[in-house]
Amino acid sequence: MTQPTQMNAEVSVAVLRQWLADGSEIALLDVREHGQYGSGHLFYAVNAPYSVLEHRVPYLVPRRTVRIVLYAQGGDIARQAQQLLQDIGYTQVYVLAGGVKAWQQAGHNVFAGVNVPSKTFGELVEQHCHTPHIKAEDLAASQAAAESLLLLDGRPFEEYQKKTIPGAICCPNGELALRATTLMRTANAARIVVNCAGRTRSIIGAQTLINLGVPYEVVALENGTQGWFLEGLVLEQGAMRDGEAVQPDNVDVGVLQQQAQRMAQEVGVKLVTAAQLQQWLAESHRTTYVCDVRTTAEYTRNTLRVAKHTPGGQLVQATDHYIGTRGARIVLWDDLHVRSWVTASWLLQMGWDVTVLERDAGALLGCVPGVATDDLVGFELPHMTVEQLAASVRHNAAQLIDIRPSQQYRAAHLRGAQWSIRPHLRYATLKTNQLVVVIASDPYSAALAAKELQSLGVQQVCWHHGTTAQWLAAGLVLENSPDQPADDDCIDYVFFAHDRHEGNRQAALQYLAWETNLLQQVDELELQYFKVYVAP
Incomplete structure (x- = not known):
């Protein structure tokens, strides 16, 4: 039986590297906020920001006895996070001595951006498989010449709607194997072009269809919508073409099941029974994630009782958003047995x-309607309505702390509200004997901010969530502050990753240079788990 760690247990950089390699x-x-994480983090680190730590870690790391190593820039926030995780039952929690600074001082790289292992893998796939691509200017010329093309945007619908290539249909990468053939037949096209915002999902999406053996020419759009924008071409906004609404017929599904299984078994993926999974889930010494890789609509209607929702394309693109324990088992489920095989083929190659x-x-494990992840964790904190808030503001009866994302605060906030974030609440100007209203986007970050405020001596805390329209209708005054909080204080925001979507040419160039340079930064430890399969 594993013994609990001591209260302030640390590990050195050398020991952490040994642990990362031992299998x-x-x-x-990384318990820093998202912007700090995005500015430079360890390759295999998963972001679990201190602001939502107790909400996020149980989702990412479900087994309470697994080895956990926390780090921040130095030690203070990591030490606080260590205590909080021990308080909720984690028994093997260590802090990296010296944090990021010690890692760098030992001569090891840190990596900017997010989803770095997945992005690195995408670059490896292109390098090894020679995934064919088309440049933005050539695609524009083909469109102008009315060539027969099917453009498939491999991102989720919310991303697709913001900006896409004109005429593209949204078909997230996890759905491509299931739906591309039907879409191609309907379009009567000769060539499929897969795009995303940058590179990874374009590469993986196109290579998925190639590995599957579809009888069409398939190419990736080089540099995605960013490449299109950098060529001075206009992107489409608000598109509504939803490929997930297209249903393949039974004959197609039967063929696709065979192709997908062959694709996965070529790289070594195996089938597991429900009975075997039950045994795995009962083991206390291993972590087993059960992932439903279907669409949100399918998951919501009916899913396995033991599963969480991880759309297949996003599970490959952003594995660290769903899986926090390296070396764990991942079991994928899809009642059509196409998407699970395809997704598994990529995850196995990622190690x-x-x-x-x-x-x-489901016959053995049981099925239930799917529930959004946030609904699975309950924190209770009194909620203040917009009418109550307006009355409190009129009578100067409340102090307002706005913990919404920093860029939302900049765009519009209530007059008199201070922006803050959980690790910075200790610096807020507050009267501990007066009501504090936490303005938040969700009850979980609000409850954890309230917990922090109470530890600082604040006696009364409630939370409020409202829209700018509701605030104006209630007679509340709004302000904007384009430069406040200052950039250095926006520790929740990765500027270069987000600003590329807002017409910022320099951010787009920086993002693409970051992706293409990843392979020049990694070392043997970081590459050891990747094994890209190239068909003979």
């Missing part, structure tokens, strides 16, 4: 211990 389960968590669950596993 046993480990959760390496994960992944299997595919038999189709009818």
